[in-house]
Amino acid sequence: MRPTGKLHxxxxxxxxxxxxxxxxxxxxYFFIADLHALTxxxxxxxxxxxxxxxxxxDFLAGGLDPERCTIFVQSHVKQHFELPLLLGMITPxxxxxxxxxYKEMQENLSxxxxxxxxxxxxxxxxxxxxxxxxxxxVPVGQDQQAHVELTREIARRFNHFFKTGGDEVLxxxxxxxxxxxxxxxxxxxxxxxSYGNTILMTDSEPAVRQKLKTMVTDPARxxxxxPGDPDKCPVGDLHKVFSTPETLTKVYEGCRxxxxxxxxxxxxxxxxxxxxxxxxxxxxxGFTNVRVEEILxxxxxxxxxxxxQTMVExxxxxxxx
Ligand code: SF4
Numbered sequence: 199m200r201p202t203g204k205l206h207x208x209x210x211x212x213x214x215x216x217x218x219x220x221x222x223x224x225x226x227y228f229f230i231a232d233l234h235a236l237t238x239x240x241x242x243x244x245x246x247x248x249x250x251x252x253x254x255x256d257f258l259a260g261g262l263d264p265e266r267c268t269i270f271v272q273s274h275v276k277q278h279f280e281l282p283l284l285l286g287m288i289t290p291x292x293x294x295x296x297x298x299x300y301k302e303m304q305e306n307l308s309x310x311x312x313x314x315x316x317x318x319x320x321x322x323x324x325x326x327x328x329x330x331x332x333x334x335x336v337p338v339g340q341d342q343q344a345h346v347e348l349t350r351e352i353a354r355r356f357n358h359f360f361k362t363g364g365d366e367v368l369x370x371x372x373x374x375x376x377x378x379x380x381x382x383x384x385x386x387x388x389x390x391x392s393y394g395n396t397i398l399m400t401d402s403e404p405a406v407r408q409k410l411k412t413m414v415t416d417p418a419r420x421x422x423x424x425p426g427d428p429d430k431c432p433v434g435d436l437h438k439v440f441s442t443p444e445t446l447t448k449v450y451e452g453c454r455x456x457x458x459x460x461x462x463x464x465x466x467x468x469x470x471x472x473x474x475x476x477x478x479x480x481x482x483x484g485f486t487n488v489r490v491e492e493i494l495x496x497x498x499x500x501x502x503x504x505x506x507q508t509m510v511e512x513x514x515x516x517x518x519x
Contacts, residue, residue, distance in 0.1 A: 199213065199214075199228075199229075199230060199231060199253055199257075200230075200231045200232075200234050200235050201230050201231070201232055201235050201245075201246055201249035201250040201252070201253045202235070202249060202391055203245070203249050203252060203253075203391065204252045204253075204256060204398050204399065204400050205252075205253060205256040205260075205398070205399050206389055206391065206396035206397060206398050206399065207381060207389060207396070207397045207398075207399065207471070208381045208383070208388070208389035208390065208396065209256075209399075210256075210260055210399055210478075211378065211379055211381050211439060212339060212378040212379075212381065213337070213339075213376070213378070214256070214257065214260040214261075214262070215260065215261075216337060216376040216377070216378075217260075217262060217267075217337060218260060218261035218262060220337055220374075221262060221263060221266045221267040222266065224335065225267075226266075226267040226268065227267070227268045227270070227331050227333075227501055227504075228257065228262060228267060228268070228269050228270075229269070229270045229271065229272050229275075229327070229501070230250045230253045230254060230257075230270075230271050230272060230494075231272050231327070232246050232247075232250055232271060232272050232273045233272045233273050233278060233279075233323060234272070234320060234323060234324070235249075236316065237314070237316045237317045237319075237320045237323070238303075238307060238310060238312060238317060240314065240316065241310075250271055251487060251490060251491075254269065254271075254490050254493070254494055255482055255485060255490055256399055256400075256482070257269055258481065258482070258485055258490065258493070259399065259478045259479065259481045259482035259485075260399065260478060261478075261481070264493045264496065264497060268497045268500050268501050268504075269493060269494065269497040270494060270497035270498040270500070270501040271494050271497075271498055272327065274494070274495075274498035274502075275330075275498055275501045275502045275505050276502070277330055277502065277505035277506060277508070277509050278323075278326060278327065278330065278505070280509060281326035281329065281330055281505075281508075281509065281512065282319065282322050282323045282325075282326040284512065284516065284518075285322050285325060285326055285329075285352055285356065286319055286322050288352070288355050288356060288359060289319075289322050289325075289352055289355075291318075293321075293348060293351065293352075294318050294319065294321055294322070295318070297321050297344060297345070297348060298344055299344075300317075300318065300321075303317075304317075306392075321345055321348050321349075322352065324345050324348075324349065325345075325348060325349040325352045325353070328346070328349050328371050329349065329352075329353055329368045329371070329508070330504075330505040330508050330509070331501075331504055331505065331508070332368070332369055332508055333369075333371045334369070334371060334372065335371060335372050335373070335374035336349075336371050336372070336373055336374060337374045337376045338373050338374070338375065338376065339375070339376060339378040340375065340378075342373075343373050343375075346371060346372070346373040347373075349370075349371060350370040350371065352368075353366075353368040353369065353370045353371075354370060356368050356515075360515035360516055361515075362511075362514070362515050367508075367511045367512055367515045368508075368512070379438070379439045380435055380439075381435070381436075381439060382395075382432035382435050382436070383395025383396055383397075383432075384396075384397070384409050384410075384412060384413045384414070384432075385413075385414055386413075386414040386432040397409055397471065399475060399478055399479075399482075400479065400482065401475070403472050406468055406471050406472055406475070407465070407468045407472075410433070410464045410465070410467055410468040410471075411461070411464060413432060413433055413464060414432055415431050415432070415433055415460045415464075416428075416430045416431035416434070416453075417430075418430070419431075419453075419456075419460060422456070422459050423456050424456060425453070425454050425455060425456045426453045426454070426456070426460075427453065427454065428449050428450055428453050428454075431453070433460070433463060433464055433467055434449065434453070436467045436470075436471070437449050437463075437466070437467055437470070440467065440470040440471060440474060441466065441467065441470045442470075445466050445470070448466070449463055449466070
């Protein structure tokens with residue numbers, strides 16, 4: 199996860215909540231991708247360190263447990279600098295230019311100059327992040343599948359050039375597709391920091407209720423007496439993700455018959471969010487910054503040991519001794 203600031207409910211439902219489940223079934227590595235932040239925020243790096251701490255706090259608050267998984271900072275594991283350089287030597291430029299998000303992000307972030315080498319090469323950095331741990335699986339949503347596919351191609355090319363006679367040095371990882379429910383922001387578009395429509399995992403109860411009050415609804419419900427359709431309403435989408443089946447039934451019946459008003463319906467959605475977020479916020483309050491730094495240092499040391507095992511094999515295969 200990139201350190202772009204405090205995480206929002208879209209980050210939580212789209213990734214973190216799944217990761218929390220995975221930590222019991224797999225040996226998991228989760229990291230804060232501060233080097234990736236540099237690929238776009240190279241001109242002003244002042245927020246990367248404070249944001250790294252915020253994301254780490256959100257990881258822990260969300261339920262990642264440093265006893266059951268490894269949580270670390272990408273730049274604290276120096277092998278994340280070394281492997282991308284080596285893999286960059288064998289990655290054809292055309293592969294990078296074809297990555298769908300390359301053009302897309304350049305257009306979306308038009309206020310930034312993204313003609314830099316680091317940005318073009320970020321899929322190599324991403325491939326290294328995965329291959330350094332000789333990972334079997336990468337938990338991703340549909341939109342990230344192209345990156346895993348490119349990682350597989352880079353691994354295949356490496357293994358083809360540098361045969362060792364034993365097992366392949368860089369096994370091709372599989373995508374572990376994780377469910378990421380549609381989560382709208384307050385303006386009805388996908389919840390995203392760049393749209394300014396987020397509900398943060400750290401938002402207080404009054405802030406959540408206030409944000410819900412201003413949330414857009416089914417445009418067909420102009421007056422209280424107009425029936426609406428929760429399937430065409432962003433608040434309805436929130437209910438589908440967070441509310442109990444009983445509340446959901448009340449929403450569908452009440453909305454379609456104009457039996458309930460949007461204000462009431464939104465207050466039920468806010469209730470569900472507050473209930474979800476309360477234990478998360480309590481856990482967050484239990485961590486000091488000093489403790490978080492310790493956890494990151496321990497995790498980075500552990501990740502470094504695992505990454506070095508891979509690098510020993512990589513250097514030997516490339517005859518870089
Ligand atoms: S009643 Fe609820 S689901 Fe229906 S339009 Fe209003 S906010 Fe949306």
